[in-house]
Amino acid sequence: MGELLARSAPDDWRTPDAAxxxxxxxxxxxxxxxxxxxxxxxxxxxxxxxxxxxYYDGQKIGRVQDNFVVQWGDPATKGITVPALAGxxxxxxxxxxxxxxxxxxxxxxxxxxxxxxFPAARDAQGKTTWLAHCYGTLGVGRxxxxxxxxxxxxxxxxxxxxxxxxRNGTVAGRVVYGMEHLAALPRGSGPLGFxxxxxxxxxxxxxxxxxxxxxxxxxxxxxxxxxxxxFAQLVExxxxxxxxxxxxxxxxxxxxxxxxxxxxxxxxxxx
Amino acid sequence: MGELLARSAPDDWRTPDAAxxxxxxxxxxxxxxxxxxxxxxxxxxxxxxxxxxxYYDGQKIGRVQDNFVVQWGDPATKGITVPALAGxxxxxxxxxxxxxxxxxxxxxxxxxxxxxxFPAARDAQGKTTWLAHCYGTLGVGRxxxxxxxxxxxxxxxxxxxxxxxxRNGTVAGRVVYGMEHLAALPRGSGPLGFxxxxxxxxxxxxxxxxxxxxxxxxxxxxxxxxxxxxFAQLVExxxxxxxxxxxxxxxxxxxxxxxxxxxxxxxxxxx
Numbered sequence: 001m002g003e004l005l006a007r008s009a010p011d012d013w014r015t016p017d018a019a020x021x022x023x024x025x026x027x028x029x030x031x032x033x034x035x036x037x038x039x040x041x042x043x044x045x046x047x048x049x050x051x052x053x054x055y056y057d058g059q060k061i062g063r064v065q066d067n068f069v070v071q072w073g074d075p076a077t078k079g080i081t082v083p084a085l086a087g088x089x090x091x092x093x094x095x096x097x098x099x100x101x102x103x104x105x106x107x108x109x110x111x112x113x114x115x116x117x118f119p120a121a122r123d124a125q126g127k128t129t130w131l132a133h134c135y136g137t138l139g140v141g142r143x144x145x146x147x148x149x150x151x152x153x154x155x156x157x158x159x160x161x162x163x164x165x166x167r168n169g170t171v172a173g174r175v176v177y178g179m180e181h182l183a184a185l186p187r188g189s190g191p192l193g194f195x196x197x198x199x200x201x202x203x204x205x206x207x208x209x210x211x212x213x214x215x216x217x218x219x220x221x222x223x224x225x226x227x228x229x230x231f232a233q234l235v236e237x238x239x240x241x242x243x244x245x246x247x248x249x250x251x252x253x254x255x256x257x258x259x260x261x262x263x264x265x266x267x268x269x270x271x
Numbered sequence: 272m273g274e275l276l277a278r279s280a281p282d283d284w285r286t287p288d289a290a291x292x293x294x295x296x297x298x299x300x301x302x303x304x305x306x307x308x309x310x311x312x313x314x315x316x317x318x319x320x321x322x323x324x325x326y327y328d329g330q331k332i333g334r335v336q337d338n339f340v341v342q343w344g345d346p347a348t349k350g351i352t353v354p355a356l357a358g359x360x361x362x363x364x365x366x367x368x369x370x371x372x373x374x375x376x377x378x379x380x381x382x383x384x385x386x387x388x389f390p391a392a393r394d395a396q397g398k399t400t401w402l403a404h405c406y407g408t409l410g411v412g413r414x415x416x417x418x419x420x421x422x423x424x425x426x427x428x429x430x431x432x433x434x435x436x437x438r439n440g441t442v443a444g445r446v447v448y449g450m451e452h453l454a455a456l457p458r459g460s461g462p463l464g465f466x467x468x469x470x471x472x473x474x475x476x477x478x479x480x481x482x483x484x485x486x487x488x489x490x491x492x493x494x495x496x497x498x499x500x501x502f503a504q505l506v507e508x509x510x511x512x513x514x515x516x517x518x519x520x521x522x523x524x525x526x527x528x529x530x531x532x533x534x535x536x537x538x539x540x541x542x
Contacts, residue, residue, distance in 0.1 A: 107523040167519040180458040187451040250435040252378040
């Protein structure tokens, strides 16, 4: 894969929009999240506004459940109420929708593939599309009511893809850099990985929209485009590994096993 | 799922054989591994012998690659050579082979299911069977040569199931308890998650066969049997979530998403 990426052209990469990029700053380093306004416009707007109000700053990552999710954000700690939003679990497919089909069959959806770098799915009729829950997916916490999420409580998948969550929750983005700062957090001691002891859990130093951060303090990233011949080659390379170590190529790849390469596009990123 | 397990009978559970159970002791706690001698008899025998020689004790977990594996064991640090073994990547299906089919289609194998609690697969002709690489799987490291593994170097999957490894490596067991002690380890700073700095990486305090540990010092575990009506109910409950939170049941479950419950069968386990 390294060799293939070394042959990539500048056009094979894109720079995420700073207005749709979040920096989640922990003591251990920076987690960079790309938001998905095409799929969750209202939640993304709410998350952006909450970040700009510094709502997430100082909150604890209050849940770390092994092989499932990390989760943070509690309006009560800030003494505020955040308005609930209608769930954005799927959206209509329009003529403008970009979608690169992954030819491999998927058990959870009739058609899967990628939309602007996000693992995604479609229904059999080609009417609706939604983002899939893979490792690194950013989701919106909610209660029983489908329309009770607000963006005040967020989670990131840190285990085997919990695809059963697809179309049951709003996916707002995905981690593109620094995932290890979330995945390696100590697991919570309580049921479902919730922290129960006062000294448990790391604190979010800040959560900022990249556009609000001085250019010199940004992490300059490029993500590989998923609508290119190069990406199709990458998928094929992973579907049938050609390197000598592999004796039996799988002949298949599942959606959440497809790597989505990200590179730092300047020599010395901060954070 | 909790309610279903609360209704389980004693016969729905089995106690892993202490001779096929490993205790990997870290400063943070104990990881319990059940070995799979039915699938990898020679590697399991070699691992057991290495554990009894205290070979793994004091070794560092030298690789922690995010969303992939942790890995340990280097004969050079002990000044020994461990004999290579023929790969045990799959084995013939015999009349005695237990296999509970998971009806859900799988992209990586024609038939998947469970053998004595291990996620497993079969070929279309019903001639061979192998263990699948899921979260928590214990695998044997090897070089390019398929027959270069020895048990001296082991890995555990800590990310989304790398099913492309199926039939390419020897699976020797799976973690049944304490997985968080491996999954939450700080990631290695070098390529492929290898630790490159001398102060990186935790040290294995000891790795013991449970049968060699005093009965009072053992972790008394029971694992849910996978060949029972109760287990079939559990799979169905996860395939189509009945709880109110879910609005769109998946109608499907992938092999590595099926929970394999384990319970502590005595009130105060050590470790």
